[in-house]
Amino acid sequence: MTALYNRVALIGLGLIAGSMAHAMRQKGLAGEIVGYARSAETRETAREIGLCDQVYDDVTQAVEGADLVVLAVPVGAMDQVAAQIAPHLAPGATVTDVGSVKQSVIDAVAPHIPDGVHFIPGHPLAGTEHSGPRSGFATLFRNRWWLLTPLPETDPAAVQRLTDLLQAMGAKTDQMDPQHHDLVLAVTSHAPHLIAYTMVGVADHLRRVTDDEVIQYSAAGFRDFTRIAASDPTMWRDVFLHNKEATLDILGRFTEELFVLQRAIRMGDGQQLHDYFTRTRAIRRGIIEAGQDTDAPDFGRSSDKDADR
């Protein structure tokens, strides 16, 4: 495939940027891939494994001459990075980001972007519980959604070019309003993550009464929670602080709903529980039909299964 951008600058070299580097290189989508990370250790690792063609110690050098700049840092760091790179952006360049929250990233980044540079906020719905420059791999985005929330005044040709890149890396793309994005993600991702973190925290307290048995006998439900709760702490702190309203709204609804089920248990109302669980099972079917998951049974330990079946 011919390169879609001549020089792509990845700012932040974690799971997402690393996977982009692998995917773009595998398919020849970028003439040159350069990178920058704030931590010297991350830069060193990235150089060691040859993640990019060049890794810079100075973020302004990384964006110099780039026709695509990808901000792949925690949401809380976007403002500062945007301010640093803004004077060095090439005219006609596209700046995108991969943050899990969109409105607050727009508020933080857009004011810094000079005229003649296209800012197109984005969010790949893809990830694992691993982080850092070694965690990326070329197929992370395959068949996953990559949502773009372009501003009304953005040049459609620039959006199309970025869309072509994302699709060439295997992603499905869609566009939506940033605030709507933040509500949908609060339901499908942000609140579930906070809940998983909470449950794992509760289990940790109990561990003291149960002699590590909580860990030893962690059954399917809890194991899935711990996987979710192992995600990058800095990234998730920023997500919650920057999607505060929607997350608190969903958590409020969640608590109301939990109290209803809790009361049904206390009152011994089996019919109410059964009806509820039957409804949630149907939602799962909807997700399988929407192609966001497969019907294969999962035990929270894929590699065992691969070996066994």
Next chain:
Amino acid sequence: MTALYNRVALIGLGLIAGSMAHAMRQKGLAGEIVGYARSAETRETAREIGLCDQVYDDVTQAVEGADLVVLAVPVGAMDQVAAQIAPHLAPGATVTDVGSVKQSVIDAVAPHIPDGVHFIPGHPLAGTEHSGPRSGFATLFRNRWWLLTPLPETDPAAVQRLTDLLQAMGAKTDQMDPQHHDLVLAVTSHAPHLIAYTMVGVADHLRRVTDDEVIQYSAAGFRDFTRIAASDPTMWRDVFLHNKEATLDILGRFTEELFVLQRAIRMGDGQQLHDYFTRTRAIRRGIIEAGQDTDAPDFGRSSDKDADR
């Protein structure tokens, strides 16, 4: 391997009993495997796929002459089944169960068991979100814990013989006190399941405001929840009703903890969130080290990954 039991009667022919049938047959662990299910449709399916050597329409005929009887019915059905089969149990036979709650099963079953029959309560920590006679497979128990909660007066030789069978099916075994079991499982399995059911229910409400986008863009966190929340409604209704005290205790702790994090989000206390998430990440490492999961990244859709990587 020589058969460990001459005739094994599986009462209830769902995921667990079906997997036992496959595992025992594969390794020649039982001279004869017979079964019974309350629903005529389940019996018909079991016959059609040859799940057992014989499927009976009458539960008393199934247990006749069996030296191992496995009660694999929802926890709420144990009392009635035990009452029905008790007069037909062979002297010296072992009765075990696979219920997710142990104290209430003991309360329901033990009074029915005649002298000279060994009742050894058990619980395999294994399962998928699928159910029914077609859902079983031989490797379900491999490397999973199978907890036994024998009563103090139980014959150690009978416990050993059952333990040999479970281990021959690939399980790791351990023994514990029934009430302690119920607390540990409330933390690691029962509360997480209720929480997953709740979150999926919340998402369903939101679906109406978000045009199915909640399903379409279900990201990793939520997808794992829906898998958990797709488990068998009858089984789970009974688990909550029969492990009421421990589940309500854990849910109470969970809500307190959630409120602390919710408040940190509202107050913008990033340090508290970051510290909390760092702690939960360490718990995840403990689980991997305890061998209850692997470190392989998971995207909630194993078969895609198998194909892609």
